[in-house]
Amino acid sequence: MVFLMRRANTRKAMKIPPRRSTERASNAYPSKLLADARYISQTMKLGALGVPSYRSFSLEELEAATNNFESSSFLGEGSHGQMYRGKLNDGCLVAIRCLKFKRRHSSQNFNRHIELISKLRYRHLVSALGHCFEYYLDDSTVSRLFLVFEYVSNGTLRNNVSGDGGQKLTWTQRISAAIGVAKGMQFLHAGILPGLFSNDLKATNILVDQNLAAKISSYNLPVLTENMKNEVVSGISSNGLKEHSGRAIHGSKVDIHDFGVILLEIITGKPITLHIDVEMMKDQLRASMASDGAGRKVSMVDPLVYKGCCKESLKTVIEVCAQCLSKEPTDRPSVEDVLWNLQFATQVQDAWRGDSHSSEGSPITL
Secondary structure, three states: OOOOOOOOOOOOOOOOOOOOOOOOOOOOOOOHHHHHOOOEOHHHHHOOOOOOOOEEOOHHHHHHHHOOOOHHHEEEEEOOEEEEEEEOOOOOEEEEEEEEEEEEEOHHHHHHHHHHHHHOOOOOEOOEEEEEEEEOOOOOOEEEEEEEEEOOOOOEHHHHHHOOOOOOOOHHHHHHHHHHHHHHHHHHHHOEOOOOOOOOOOHHHEEEOOOOOEEEOOOOOHHHOOOOOOOOOOOOOHHHHHHHHHHHHHHHHHHHHHHHHHHHHHHHOOOOOOHHHHHHHHHHHHHHHHOOOOHHHHHHOOHHHHHOOOHHHHHHHHHHHHHHOOOOHHHOOOHHHHHHHHHHHHHHHHHHHOOOOOOOOOOOOO
């Protein structure tokens, strides 16, 4: 039975200073979201090994880390704001995302989302290390929000499978990366309830660390949107639960389709930037699977992959990719089915190589 608990907040609201200021963050302060959560995975409770505890930062710390956000620290800009590379006083490298909001919000509006960010620790997610608020001087509402993330050093998955220059991932490493993305997706869907769906999964949003583990960097956090309305504190109604369930089913299938596009890049070694490219390559993929000959299938596959892969392993991943890209969402597999088949592809590949305990590490373990 699910119990929704309410905790009375007896503390008086703190007056926000009219200048730059940072609210103190805690790893365990009360949150309605965690009270509503019916399940928090053990992995999330334990956190990601080797990642510093979540905390608040002062703007002065972030300015020092980026040399006042100079151009040499600038990493790029996307739909979720500008990103900078920084180095903290303790030598820790970080990625700092700067968010500007069109509407004005009190910092209290962000509490629930900040708490969620602080608790999302998993090997295949880029972990948030802290945040910093900057305020307007006239009314102390938030002018900018800085989110500090761990810095992932080996670039994007796209660079590692289709980028120019550098050493590309082997087939075994590519399957391992795909399994990492699938596990990260599974964690976002089911690691905490309500889950996070429609996570904008694409090869440029998957980062690769020094151990070649894949990490999802742009998961769907509400704090990254303008949808910062005051939330009802009395809990989720039965109608709300039904509505969330419907969104969850739709969102999970959207993520599965996006994951199929990632698999397509992994298989072909070609960047996919347009929807029409997905449709064209999907049709070619289906045609290659239906063909008795191997020529069309080989022509689609990255030559580096084809030289070093077991054909049964490759066939399994191609089949998973095709299923994920099904036009009808109901025809797409569950993330559990995806993981099972990718793990099977890994086992077949390892057996073919005569190395069931691969020195690259088994992607089947958490």
